[in-house]
Amino acid sequence: MKNEIGPGAGDSEVRSPPEVAWRVKDVDAAVSCAGSAVFKPLAQLADADFQASLRSKLMGQVNLVRTAMRRLRDGGSITLTSGVLSREPMPGGAAISMVNAALEGFVTGAAIELPRGLRVNVVSPPWISETLAAMKMDPKGGIPAADCAKAYVAAVEGKDRGRTIDARELARS
């Protein structure tokens, strides 16, 4: 890719389409790994926790698609990030499961409506080994960041449309 786009460093929330400042033109691909969702036991999740999760990780990335579909060059691609909790639950993960699954459903639906040959996919990463190590947990419970990156490369360089790409499957291949 010739250029990198997106909101500034540390800005994890993509704003509504009219507000986003695209700093460069002639962009072929947009990749989002940004957004947060609240990890907390279901009985303790408050209205604000659900709203924050929907606003950041879900709508932040949905809004990227809404903007990028107007700005990317013909045939370009958009890649979002969900996560394995959409299908493999864990205690405390209900809001994240909800948001990750929402991203996968949105990509399924949006893919068939994108104009000009644009593609959209979502990468579902597992835990990342480096993250687990930083959290003093066993890094074997995840995959290395470099392996996870293969899923994003596959999304950008491949021909998939509307697919949820399991980063573990690509890491093994």
Added chain:
Amino acid sequence: MKNEIGPGAGDSEVRSPPEVAWRVKDVDAAVSCAGSAVFKPLAQLADADFQASLRSKLMGQVNLVRTAMRRLRDGGSITLTSGVLSREPMPGGAAISMVNAALEGFVTGAAIELPRGLRVNVVSPPWISETLAAMKMDPKGGIPAADCAKAYVAAVEGKDRGRTIDARELARS
């Protein structure tokens, strides 16, 4: 079931847990078919359309779970409603695909955290024949309401937890 619960007729939005008035006690099962989401081409979906969809069909039903998990009798069940667009997209359905998938992901995650033997599942209905007929469309594109109801009965009377129940599969069996 001995009693029926829920918001009043025509009230399609379940409010935040503290506001919900449960009119009866000793309830064994809560079933929701309520909630709306916006059907509109992706390029025309506005911020307000996404917000309305998240607020009504998604958070309305999520809030039912949050309330019911405190009110239902031990071993009771909660059943929500998504729809086939989560996995089978159609033009104009991106926001609905998003919300339906979010409900399925939430149920996957919430199921493992419910206390007191409570269960939660989500029924994924296709088009309903009677609805298609009312819209002057071919009723053969859907299943009769009575067949769709089998999925809800299966959710309430069965032992499933965290499952997305495809109403077409049950209608065929």
